Amino acid sequence: xxxxxxxxxxxxxxRGDEGVAALKELTGGxxxxxxxxxxxxxxxxxxxxxxxxxxxxxxxxxxxxxxALPGEELFFSGVHLHGGPAPVRRxxxxxxxxxx
Numbered sequence: 001x002x003x004x005x006x007x008x009x010x011x012x013x014x015r016g017d018e019g020v021a022a023l024k025e026l027t028g029g030x031x032x033x034x035x036x037x038x039x040x041x042x043x044x045x046x047x048x049x050x051x052x053x054x055x056x057x058x059x060x061x062x063x064x065x066x067x068a069l070p071g072e073e074l075f076f077s078g079v080h081l082h083g084g085p086a087p088v089r090r091x092x093x094x095x096x097x098x099x100x
Contacts, residue, residue, distance in 0.1 A: 016046075016047060017050075020050045031050075031052050033052075034056060035051050035057070040060075040067070045064065048060070049077060055080075058080070059083060060083035061083060061084070062086045063085065
């Protein structure tokens with residue numbers, strides 16, 4: 001079984017239901033305590049919500065594109081959803097300079 005360090009920042013390459021199943025397998029069926037959704041699509045939001053354990057948190061950044069949150073599924077999941085805009089353009093020039 002993967003160590004807790006390996007599971008802490010796991011990157012799941014699979015998408016949708018397959019990605020949720022892979023993540024749940026890594027966490028002994030529980031799901032993650034905290035999940036970041038940074039793509040902004042319906043599929044990525046649902047994968048983030050379904051990958052998070054009850055009582056866990058999904059953080060999303062940026063502007064979602066035609067994402068509809070299914071109230072009943074979100075209500076019964078017990079997942080906390082937090083998010084807001086990501087002002088990338090404000091920080092991009094400085095970040096590029098730091099990289100260079």
